[in-house]
Amino acid sequence: MSDTLSFKGRVVIVTGAGGGLGKVYALEFAKRGAKVVVNDLGGTLGGAGSDSKAADVVVEQIKREYNGEAVANYDSVNGANAANIVKTAVDAFGRVDVLVNNAGILRDASFAKMDAQQFASVVDVHLNGAYKLTKAAWPYMRDQKFGRIINTASPAGLFGNFGQANYAAAKMGLVGLAETLAKEGYKYNILVNSIAPLARSRMTENVLPPHILKELGPEKIAPLVLYLTHESTKVTNSIFELAAGYYGQTRWERSAGQIFNPNEKSFTPESILNKWDSITDFKDKPFNKVEHPSQLADYNTLTAKAKQLPQENDQGKIKISSLGGKVVIITGAGGGLGKSHAQWFARYGAKVVVNDIKDPDSVVAELNKQFGANTAVADKHNIVTEAPKIVSTAMAKFNRVDILVNNAGILRDKSFLKMTDDDWFSVLQVHLFATFAMCKAVWPIFLEQGSGFIINTTSTSGIYGNFGQANYAAAKASILGFSKTLAIEGGKKGIRVNVIAPHAETAMTKTIFGEKELSNHFDPAYVSPLVVLLASEELQKKNRRGGVNGQLYEVGGGWCGQTRWQRGPGYVSRSPNIQPELLRDNWSKVVNFTKGKMINPSSTEQSSMAILQAVQKAEMENATGQSSNPGTGAENVKGGFNFNYRDCILYNLGLGATSKELKYVYEKDPDFQVLPTFAVIPSMNSVPSLAMDDLVDDFNYAMLLHGEQYFKLNVSKLPTSGQLKTVAKPLQVLDKSGKAAVIVGGMTTVNAKTGKTLVYNEGTFFVRGAHVPKGKEMKGEGRARFATENFKAPQDKSPDFVFEYTTSEDLAALYRLSGDYNPLHIDPSVAKAVKFPKPILHGLCFLGISAKALYEHYGPYEELKVRFTNVVIPGDKLRVKGWKQANGVVIFQTIDVDRNVVVLDSAAIRLQNVTRSKL
Numbered sequence: 004m005s006d007t008l009s010f011k012g013r014v015v016i017v018t019g020a021g022g023g024l025g026k027v028y029a030l031e032f033a034k035r036g037a038k039v040v041v042n043d044l045g046g047t048l049g050g051a052g053s054d055s056k057a058a059d060v061v062v063e064q065i066k067r068e069y070n071g072e073a074v075a076n077y078d079s080v081n082g083a084n085a086a087n088i089v090k091t092a093v094d095a096f097g098r099v100d101v102l103v104n105n106a107g108i109l110r111d112a113s114f115a116k117m118d119a120q121q122f123a124s125v126v127d128v129h130l131n132g133a134y135k136l137t138k139a140a141w142p143y144m145r146d147q148k149f150g151r152i153i154n155t156a157s158p159a160g161l162f163g164n165f166g167q168a169n170y171a172a173a174k175m176g177l178v179g180l181a182e183t184l185a186k187e188g189y190k191y192n193i194l195v196n197s198i199a200p201l202a203r204s205r206m207t208e209n210v211l212p213p214h215i216l217k218e219l220g221p222e223k224i225a226p227l228v229l230y231l232t233h234e235s236t237k238v239t240n241s242i243f244e245l246a247a248g249y250y251g252q253t254r255w256e257r258s259a260g261q262i263f264n265p266n267e268k269s270f271t272p273e274s275i276l277n278k279w280d281s282i283t284d285f286k287d288k289p290f291n292k293v294e295h296p297s298q299l300a301d302y303n304t305l306t307a308k309a310k311q312l313p314q315e316n317d318q319g320k321i322k323i324s325s326l327g328g329k330v331v332i333i334t335g336a337g338g339g340l341g342k343s344h345a346q347w348f349a350r351y352g353a354k355v356v357v358n359d360i361k362d363p364d365s366v367v368a369e370l371n372k373q374f375g376a377n378t379a380v381a382d383k384h385n386i387v388t389e390a391p392k393i394v395s396t397a398m399a400k401f402n403r404v405d406i407l408v409n410n411a412g413i414l415r416d417k418s419f420l421k422m423t424d425d426d427w428f429s430v431l432q433v434h435l436f437a438t439f440a441m442c443k444a445v446w447p448i449f450l451e452q453g454s455g456f457i458i459n460t461t462s463t464s465g466i467y468g469n470f471g472q473a474n475y476a477a478a479k480a481s482i483l484g485f486s487k488t489l490a491i492e493g494g495k496k497g498i499r500v501n502v503i504a505p506h507a508e509t510a511m512t513k514t515i516f517g518e519k520e521l522s523n524h525f526d527p528a529y530v531s532p533l534v535v536l537l538a539s540e541e542l543q544k545k546n547r548r549g550g551v552n553g554q555l556y557e558v559g560g561g562w563c564g565q566t567r568w569q570r571g572p573g574y575v576s577r578s579p580n581i582q583p584e585l586l587r588d589n590w591s592k593v594v595n596f597t598k599g600k601m602i603n604p605s606s607t608e609q610s611s612m613a614i615l616q617a618v619q620k621a622e623m624e625n626a627t628g629q630s631s632n633p634g635t636g637a638e639n640v641k642g643g644f645n646f647n648y649r650d651c652i653l654y655n656l657g658l659g660a661t662s663k664e665l666k667y668v669y670e671k672d673p674d675f676q677v678l679p680t681f682a683v684i685p686s687m688n689s690v691p692s693l694a695m696d697d698l699v700d701d702f703n704y705a706m707l708l709h710g711e712q713y714f715k716l717n718v719s720k721l722p723t724s725g726q727l728k729t730v731a732k733p734l735q736v737l738d739k740s741g742k743a744a745v746i747v748g749g750m751t752t753v754n755a756k757t758g759k760t761l762v763y764n765e766g767t768f769f770v771r772g773a774h775v776p777k778g779k780e781m782k783g784e785g786r787a788r789f790a791t792e793n794f795k796a797p798q799d800k801s802p803d804f805v806f807e808y809t810t811s812e813d814l815a816a817l818y819r820l821s822g823d824y825n826p827l828h829i830d831p832s833v834a835k836a837v838k839f840p841k842p843i844l845h846g847l848c849f850l851g852i853s854a855k856a857l858y859e860h861y862g863p864y865e866e867l868k869v870r871f872t873n874v875v876i877p878g879d880k881l882r883v884k885g886w887k888q889a890n891g892v893v894i895f896q897t898i899d900v901d902r903n904v905v906v907l908d909s910a911a912i913r914l915q916n917v918t919r920s921k922l
């Protein structure tokens with residue numbers, strides 16, 4: 004498709020458009036004909052100060068450069084005049100079609116140091132600001148039955164991020180808000196999506212070469228924003244991660260989970276622990292499938308199935324005994340879920356602070372009667388304003404706190420159109436701000452004792468959004484981003500933070516679910532055992548890799564499952580000038596969730612690394628997938644390779660051939676030929692199809708080194724032109740003590756016309772920092788024998804051949820034109836990023852130089868194998884030594900003379916016409 008996406012006649016509001024992302028959006032919209040309200044307070048990134056120039060400059064630029072229409076607005080998105088931003092659009096242009104909620108500030112601090120003001124101010128600008136703006140624009144969009152809204156989230160919101168409890172909460176809150184608005188807006192043609200762009204950070208700065216770092220800028224984000232807000236888009240209720248030309252959808256993935264017979268006697272923490280692996284294994288089950296949902300599980304069906312199970316749930320072998328004497332604070336514990344949690348904790352020997360603003364006393368009386376006089380204490384303090392006093396109650400009575408369960412909540416359900424500011428703010432206060440305040444109050448105690456458990460309560464509305472619950476969904480979603488951040492910060496200090504999304508019948512939920520739907524199947528007692536388990540040491544021991552921390556579980560009615568993020572491989576473009584049309588035309592790739600290609604990032608770092616690797620992979624594919632000589636018009640398909648005399652001459656020159664060696668550099672010479680190591684070149688196009696990033700974990704192209712190379716020629720002399728095709732498959736995948744992974748690919752190159760095999764290669768790739776997941780090792784069956792031979796250079800015997808050659812400093816620049824465009828060999832910044840002082844020489848180049856000398860001395864050979872044992876810097880002098888064996892095998896070694904290291908070892912050629920049996 005080539006239709007240009009026009010915004011002619013559309014009115015767009017971009018908040019925070021004085022600079023950065025917002026400015027580029029505003030300019031791009033204007034370029035395509037939109038009338039733009041450029042909103043910017045003019046503040047700095049820290050949120051202070053006000054300067055009206057930023058917005059004016061952008062408006063001027065739109066008028067000057069695009070002859071466009073734009074007005075500036077300087078109101079704060081979260082201030083009393085926020086609605087004035089929408090009014091500005093309506094006054095100036097008569098309508099509002101697109102709203103990009105982009106404005107934001109940062110107030111990073113570790114949770115231990117973050118004060119309430121720092122927390123509130125960030126939530127205020129991002130989340131409350133988006134709420135206010137959207138609220139003001141919503142009636143216009145509804146009336147005109149058209150609207151497009153973008154909420155700017157962040158990987159920090161999706162996955163949590165160290166030092167950003169405030170930002171993560173706000174950003175994830177925006178996702179919950181967007182999901183709800185998407186549901187409510189759909190029938191009015193109001194489409195709402197969230198984007199989570201990866202920003203520059205210390206982390207990206209450390210791992211990325213500068214030329215990719217530069218691409219983390221707004222130019223690569225704007226195309227998606229424009230596509231998602233165009234009138235032709237049908238996309239809604241989706242989340243996208245993007246950076247540097249990568250675009251991928253992120254969605255929820257819910258495990259099939261586990262069902263238990265729901266009865267208070269045998270649905271216990273032990274029974275859940277016993278089935279923990281099944282809850283978290285993300286495999287389909289006979290009673291339920293793994294889902295990628297946008298709403299809560301089908302609890303009625305699951306519960307019906309659960310009830311058919313035998314009454315007695317298997318209690319397993321592990322008894323939960325770690326809660327004896329532990330002190331737990333439970334908010335909102337006067338009734339419903341909180342009361343049930345309190346009873347279950349007491350049953351496991353814990354001391355309970357029953358907090359409830361209304362009536363904690365009757366629960367306390369019950370507990371003390373049933374479990375002993377000093378089991379529980381009542382606390383009536385307000386969780387929003389008096390959190391420290393609740394902790395004081397615990398300290399005064401029990402002199403410690405071990406567990407905090409944030410459970411209290413309220414509902415103020417209303418359609419977004421009718422929602423009042425009071426509905427919005429009061430729900431946010433009780434859920435988000437109280438959770439913040441309570442965590443803050445216990446945090447120093449947990450830090451000091453080096454242990455603590457927090458169980459926060461979200462809701463399926465927070466995970467998936469829910470009609471009529473914009474306030475509740477935003478608040479509950481923000482608890483997810485907040486909790487994940489606390490889990491990251493607390494994890495190192497022995498503090499575990501997990502989140503539950505309960506499905507239970509309580510006074511609160513009665514307002515949402517009908518009496519018939521609940522009909523006593525969803526007793527809070529079918530939620531509490533999970534909460535107790537999440538606060539137990541026994542569960543932590545179950546998971547040796549850092550315990551159970553930062554996770555989300557849905558639970559109710561006898562079913563329990565885990566929910567996490569999932570992302571497909573996404574779409575990557577290395578084009579310097581990505582346009583929205585490119586995304587439209589490749590949309591199926593952006594939202595592709597092909598089986599086996601998905602990842603489940605669990606941290607900002609993991610998610611970002613995967614994105615950056617996808618970008619680097621695309622770069623490598625460009626690098627190795629290009630024809631060696633685009634001038635020949637060679638077909639640029641994966642594994643395909645067309646070549647002619649020019650490619651041969653270029654290759655020979657790259658191995659040091661000179662104009663005196665006419666047979667290598669002049670196509671009309673009667674003996675014109677390409678050197679035998681050219682045998683590896685056609686196979687390079689096929690390397691990407693090995694999909695190395697799927698074979699190992701933590702794969703990073705920049706960390707890949709060529710480790711070994713083997714080939715066997717099926718012809719006595721290589722042709723100097725032709726059309727070839729190579730098929731590659733992985734043969735061996737090994738973990739090297741957790742420090743590196745070694746991947747061996749076998750590549751068969753055939754004549755594309757006749758199908759006859761020309762050469763067989765085995766390439767070994769040494770990937771520093773990569774790991775082989777359990778069960779994914781491949782032993783290397785079927786590998787060529789010569790390839791796996793360890794040829795020892797005979798140190799006690801002088802070589803029968805010695806050759807010296809000083810490489811030129813420009814050699815890598817020349818050699819790369821034969822098809823290996825890996826920036827590691829040309830770009831000083833890339834080399835530096837992976838800890839080399841300078842760009843290094845291609846392994847196949849110094850191999851080729853060595854093999855050229857051997858070829859000229861010993862004659863043609865049939866097989867070759869080398870191990871690359873050290874890097875060579877262009878300009879270094881090489882010394883090649885050869886030892887001919889009686890069986891026609893020549894063992895050789897190449898030394899970097901300047902650095903006095905062996906660079907090719909365990910190396911040999913088998914001369915032509917020598918039979919294998921003699922080896």
Ligand SMILES: CCCCCCC[C@@H](O)CC(=O)SCCNC(=O)CCNC(=O)[C@H](O)C(C)(C)COP(=O)(O)OP(=O)(O)OC[C@H]1O[C@@H](n2cnc3c(N)ncnc32)[C@H](O)[C@@H]1OP(=O)(O)O
Nearest residue numbers: 687708709710711739766769825845846870871872873874
């Ligand atoms: C066909 C198409 C090709 C397309 C290619 C595209 C990519 C190219 O652009 C990339 C390049 O050209 S890179 C340049 C060429 N390669 C090099 O310069 C690498 C030089 N080698 C080294 O630096 C080290 O040997 C190094 C870093 C590799 C290993 O050193 P150490 O970490 O010190 O390893 P060590 O402790 O000695 O051994 C650990 C285990 O790993 C095995 N091993 C060592 N070197 C290996 C190598 N080169 N290849 C394969 N395996 C190797 C060891 O046997 C050891 O295994 P184990 O623990 O089982 O004993």
